[in-house]
Amino acid sequence: MRAKRSMAAITLDPSFNPKTNPHGHDQQHGNVIEEIEGLIKVYKDGHVERLHIVPCVATAVAPELGVTSRDVVIDKFTNIWSRFYVPKCHGNDNKLPLLVYFHGGGFCVGSAAWSCYHEFLAKLAAKAGCLIMSVNYRLVPEHPLPAAYEDGLKALLWLKQQALSQRGANNKWWSRQCDFTRIFLVGDSAGANIAHNVATRLCNIISDGPCDEQIIISSLIKPLTIKGTILLQPFFGGEERTSSEKYYMEKQPRSALSLAASDTYWRLALPCGANRDHPWCNPLKSASSLRAVWATMVCISEMDILKDRNIEFCCALDHNSNRAGKMKVECVVYKGVGHAFQVLDKSQLSKTRSHEMITHIKAFVNYN
Numbered sequence: 001m002r003a004k005r006s007m008a009a010i011t012l013d014p015s016f017n018p019k020t021n022p023h024g025h026d027q028q029h030g031n032v033i034e035e036i037e038g039l040i041k042v043y044k045d046g047h048v049e050r051l052h053i054v055p056c057v058a059t060a061v062a063p064e065l066g067v068t069s070r071d072v073v074i075d076k077f078t079n080i081w082s083r084f085y086v087p088k089c090h091g092n093d094n095k096l097p098l099l100v101y102f103h104g105g106g107f108c109v110g111s112a113a114w115s116c117y118h119e120f121l122a123k124l125a126a127k128a129g130c131l132i133m134s135v136n137y138r139l140v141p142e143h144p145l146p147a148a149y150e151d152g153l154k155a156l157l158w159l160k161q162q163a164l165s166q167r168g169a170n171n172k173w174w175s176r177q178c179d180f181t182r183i184f185l186v187g188d189s190a191g192a193n194i195a196h197n198v199a200t201r202l203c204n205i206i207s208d209g210p211c212d213e214q215i216i217i218s219s220l221i222k223p224l225t226i227k228g229t230i231l232l233q234p235f236f237g238g239e240e241r242t243s244s245e246k247y248y249m250e251k252q253p254r255s256a257l258s259l260a261a262s263d264t265y266w267r268l269a270l271p272c273g274a275n276r277d278h279p280w281c282n283p284l285k286s287a288s289s290l291r292a293v294w295a296t297m298v299c300i301s302e303m304d305i306l307k308d309r310n311i312e313f314c315c316a317l318d319h320n321s322n323r324a325g326k327m328k329v330e331c332v333v334y335k336g337v338g339h340a341f342q343v344l345d346k347s348q349l350s351k352t353r354s355h356e357m358i359t360h361i362k363a364f365v366n367y368n
Contacts, residue, residue, distance in 0.1 A: 095179035104189030106265030192234035255338030
């Protein structure tokens with residue numbers, strides 16, 4: 001039976017008009033069993049069709065930004081790669097912090113080459129004065145979770161090797177400007193979920209319980225030093241609906257994430273038989289184990305269905321971290337905008353809020 005879900009309200013390309021099969025059936029692949037209209041179709045035989053509603057672009061950056069961008073292969077066997085953004089550095093000794101960034105898309109769609117991410121990250125690198133490594137990880141359902149988390153860890157270990165060896169002349173164009181002792185894990189939506197879970201898995205590698213010692217983590221990824229995590233509208237869920245989910249399910253404001261689309265993403269991403277209270281989806285089910293090992297900033301959108309979950313996550317993280325005498329958690333709410341506004345909404349209000357977000361990120365990075 002075809003399970004058709006409401007599409008995420010992306011309006012970047014008004015002329016986009018995909019030709020779809022009205023009967024939800026393909027002679028070669030059978031029935032469509034999961035769909036987010038306009039974004040992805042999954043067929044009975046496992047075939048996946050992604051509709052290119054957001055264009056992928058090359059590495060060219062507007063000259064006025066003063067940013068160089070190139071793509072670098074991380075692992076040719078799994079086809080993991082990253083797009084780097086390097087602002088012009090004044091002075092040979094002026095090293096810049098590095099943001100390891102994970103894009104959104106419900107784990108199912110998205111790319112480091114999507115035009116919306118390319119534009120936002122080039123601007124962020126220029127205005128915040130930092131290098132950015134935008135990781136193109138494997139997508140579900142072809143590569144179910146925890147593949148994306150493993151790719152995030154692999155990207156960090158690759159980065160460690162770059163820091164240990166300067167023999168790779170091909171990477172000197174960015175590595176010579178990189179301060180490897182100031183690394184930040186960053187992401188939006190599903191990418192923020194990945195950033196959080198990469199940090200959690202990094203802890204679990206060296207400890208069976210909650211990770212309390214930064215020094216132990218540092219020994220694993222030395223000479224890298226992680227200074228903080230920045231989570232933009234982190235994509236979490238749960239079996240019990242929150243107030244913001246119930247309210248926006250009825251009101252359906254202009255937003256890049258509907259409740260139906262969120263449920264579909266999680267069905268495709270989680271292990272077979274798991275529900276939305278799985279810890280990868282709902283970290284609050286084990287809230288007592290949440291810890292901010294590094295300084296953490298959580299950015300929340302007021303008109304997002306995820307607003308309540310994000311606030312609850314932020315409060316639990318902050319409470320446990322303060323109780324353990326660890327890092328304080330910073331929470332920022334952006335008024336009047338929806339999910340992923342900084343990359344998917346071209347309104348004047350979103351442009352204003354995006355400028356505020358970049359300013360907040362810059363301040364957070366410079367402080368930590």
